[in-house]
Amino acid sequence: MKYTILFGARSYEHEISIVSAVVLKDILKERIQYFIFIDSKGDFYLIPQDKMNAKTFSTGGYEKYPKLQMTKGGFLQKSFLKEQFLGVEVMLNLIHGSEGEEGIISSLCEFYHIPYIGPRIEASVMSFSKELTKLYAQSRGVKMLPYHILDKQTRNIDSIPFEFPFIVKPLHLGSSIGIQIIRDKKEMNYNLDVAFEFDNKVLIEPFIGGIKEYNLAGCKVKKQGEEHWIFSMIEEPKKGELLDFNKKYLDFSRTEKTTQAEIDTKWTERMQMAFKALYHHCFEGALIRCDFFIHKDAIYLNEINPIPGSLAHYLFSDSFVSVLDALAQRLPIAHSPQVRYLFLSEIQYAKGK
Amino acid sequence: MKYTILFGARSYEHEISIVSAVVLKDILKERIQYFIFIDSKGDFYLIPQDKMNAKTFSTGGYEKYPKLQMTKGGFLQKSFLKEQFLGVEVMLNLIHGSEGEEGIISSLCEFYHIPYIGPRIEASVMSFSKELTKLYAQSRGVKMLPYHILDKQTRNIDSIPFEFPFIVKPLHLGSSIGIQIIRDKKEMNYNLDVAFEFDNKVLIEPFIGGIKEYNLAGCKVKKQGEEHWIFSMIEEPKKGELLDFNKKYLDFSRTEKTTQAEIDTKWTERMQMAFKALYHHCFEGALIRCDFFIHKDAIYLNEINPIPGSLAHYLFSDSFVSVLDALAQRLPIAHSPQVRYLFLSEIQYAKGK
Structure with missing residues (x-):
């Protein structure tokens, strides 16, 4: 292959x-x-x-x-x-x-x-818009942080239901581009301007200091006709308060392997369960990375990366190429309806020619 | 144009x-x-x-x-x-x-x-999957009938929470293809087989006899920089219990104009409000038709047709071409990020060449 x-x-x-x-x-x-x-x-x-x-x-x-x-x-x-x-x-x-x-x-x-x-069209759209990801995760029974959407046109700041500090994210961008922490009213206007540079809608979430983040990559493959899940190790990404674009950029150029986060197997299992719920019947064909938070004894999805940086190879240790191969062997096949022109033939027949 | x-x-x-x-x-x-x-x-x-x-x-x-x-x-x-x-x-x-x-x-x-x-990518996905339409409409505050999803693989019939009769629809098809009414347990297996011919997932909804259906087409355009809504007349489509593919097919070949349904202006306004909530910030650039039910003093969305048959010209009487022209003049423009290679230049600089 x-x-x-x-x-x-x-x-x-x-x-x-x-x-x-x-x-x-x-x-x-x-x-x-x-x-x-x-x-x-x-x-x-x-x-x-x-x-x-x-x-x-x-x-x-x-x-x-x-x-x-x-x-x-x-x-x-x-x-x-x-x-x-x-x-x-x-x-x-x-x-x-x-x-x-x-x-x-x-x-x-x-x-x-x-x-x-890579993600199919539906999977792309559900993970690309941060608002749709919220709806999607909810429908799959996976928790996410509460959120509020702000529109560039109306910019109704008074509608924000959260206390400071909170995070502002352009609705449709990845790699932390345009993401801002807003600590007080003074910072608000400037930081919103920055976020609105990238998108007509921004998503606002409460900022929870010291929240633990964990990354898990994986995919579903078929072996002898049976579904089989492949999971990477779980990493706790090293970062400051917020991974900004520059740091994240360097993060994309990672070549060395990483180490498994020190967490209880209970959490590993719960993250894998959430991952399966999100992936099933939508992300087939893609090698994705889900970023989770653990907060007060619950798991929250932060985001789904349907095309993670360098395909998150560093989370798979030496098995990365064989994971790709397994995935490549059973890619989803699109329904291919047969076109037979039954109706058009009937029309012609009815017209006598 | x-x-x-x-x-x-x-x-x-x-x-x-x-x-x-x-x-x-x-x-x-x-x-x-x-x-x-x-x-x-x-x-x-x-x-x-x-x-x-x-x-x-x-x-x-x-x-x-x-x-x-x-x-x-x-x-x-x-x-x-x-x-x-x-x-x-x-x-x-x-x-x-x-x-x-x-x-x-x-x-x-x-x-x-x-x-x-036509619909942009996000709008296409949200209207193409009947499950996503449910999530989407809910997030926009528009009611739809309750539903249940059945998977071809598990086909867990006991999980269906509705009494007979109910309707089965392939999750991703339009034009009534594969849609079945199931009246009793006898009909169940055969009718599910038919629906699963077209899709790996089907959506099940309660069947409500004699429910009133209304179709409203429209779009948002800009006039002198201001948003402006264009709505068609509202039609009550003539049909039997369920518009099957053959009848719907003939429906697509309509050339004659239709007549406004006899409904109270209160309903017209409420349908237009629901239409706006669904269209705004998603369907821009498309001329869509929303099909609504009225049931027990409430409006329900049945489906969004992002590309209705012959673009629902017959609902616009003689203004159809001018509606298209107004829409064509202010189509959404995709964000076009400028690529400047700042980071790559930095990398080269750091490497001394």
């Missing part, structure tokens, strides 16, 4: 995606089929494996590599008077943020019949 | 989409730029306006027309040694069911920067 890594794209997390892809180069090595970069204009480029470094992108050097066009089953590479077809075995959607996580890349892969590891 | 009609695609409602497109040919006439058909294999074809009839499709005759490839801003038409670019002014997504309404067509238009009338 060979993997084609799709990365870049029009997103605030464009650079993070490049870093993720560079990290996976060293992890997947000869298991990589193609590196395909989407630039900020939405053009596809085939990047040679030995050119997968920061400079290629920051200098615009990628533009000298072959431009591609997406097509059924893969890509077309055009050159003078001929077209070459690059068939994709399995695509890894490594585009964090907007285009990757809001369902656009999933849709392209579905439309062009390219097998892919 | 000229409109390109995109229709067909891999969907149980493929034929309905063709009928819808044929109907709009007569309504939009010279305002149509291109008819672009997606066949069941996912290939694009440019159909001449005078060939827009049942026979072209049911006989496979469409295959002799030019094949297209989607690209930035429109389509490429290839012929011997040259490529012609067909720029699309505004696309009308007229693909009912799977690919059109689950977010794939929206994603293609977003990715290729083609302005389009």
Whole structure:
């Protein structure tokens, strides 16, 4: 099984995606089929494996590599008077943020019949909007912190039902972009301005100091026709009060393995149960990371990362590639209705021709 | 303003989409730029306006027309040694069911920067899954009937909390496909089999005899920078107990206008209020039809049709084209983050090159 890594794209997390892809180069090595970069204009480029470094992108050097066009089953590479077809075995959607996580890349892969590891469209939408994640988790019986939505247009500050301090998050961004702690009324206007720079709606949550955070990655695969769950170790991410974009950015470039958090197996089991409830019948086909809080003897979902940084390989120790392989072997298949033109034939018949 | 009609695609409602497109040919006439058909294999074809009839499709005759490839801003038409670019002014997504309404067509238009009338990705997902519509409507303060989800795998019939009769609906299909009334235990197994033919999950609702149904279409536009709501008349659709696929199919080919339902203005206002609550900050860019029930002095949402049959033109009397024009002039614009490579440049700097 060979993997084609799709990365870049029009997103605030464009650079993070490049870093993720560079990290996976060293992890997947000869298991990589193609590196395909989407630039900020939405053009596809085939990047040679030995050119997968920061400079290629920051200098615009990628533009000298072959431009591609997406097509059924893969890509077309055009050159003078001929077209070459690059068939994709399995695509890894490594585009964090907007285009990757809001369902656009999933849709392209579905439309062009390219097998892919990544969230399907419904899963993308449910995890991309922080408001929809709240509704979704509730429907799956998983707790989240209380929240309040603020609209850029009305900006009705008096409606906020929480005491200071609270956290403000743009509704649709990942990687901690635009997330602010608001400690008092003085900070409010400026911090809201920052958050509204990124989105027309922001989500407000109470800020709970010293809350414990834990990350768990995993996926569901099939073995001999039976469902089988794969879970990573659980990590307690090292961080300050809030992981800001710069720190998180460095976090995406992690290459070393991590260590299992010191928590009771009771908590491990409860996190895995919550993970299963969230994943089942929605996230199939994706390797996701769920970030949980533990607070006052209860588990809360913080967020679902349907495309975690460098696919959270560091949580799987040495088994990462075999996890990908297991997942790639049983990807969800879209319903393919047969089109038979029964009605249109009837219409013609009724018209006498 | 000229409109390109995109229709067909891999969907149980493929034929309905063709009928819808044929109907709009007569309504939009010279305002149509291109008819672009997606066949069941996912290939694009440019159909001449005078060939827009049942026979072209049911006989496979469409295959002799030019094949297209989607690209930035429109389509490429290839012929011997040259490529012609067909720029699309505004696309009308007229693909009912799977690919059109689950977010794939929206994603293609977003990715290729083609302005389009139709639901955005989030709106597609929220209206395509009957379970998510329930969660969504609840979060917007709009009532729906109680429901229960049944899984094909477990098929736990004893868990159904309703008395007979009840209705079974495949979770992800429109146009009444696979919808069954189950009157007693005898009918149960066969009717569930039918519903599970179309989906791995079905939604069960109590069947309320003689419930009144009303359809309201509309959209939000901007006039001089101000939000402005456009509503159609309200229709009470003529039907038997349940509009089955055949009847609904004929319904899609409607060309004559309809008449306003005889209801109190109080109900009209309440339906418009519910419509606004559902549409705001989600369905912008689409002309949708909401189907409501009135039952015991309360309004219930039955479903949201983000791409109603022939765009529910018959509900707008003679204003249909001007409604489309108003909508087309202020389509939502996707956030386009600027990519500046600040972090990657820093990495290079830190590495001394």
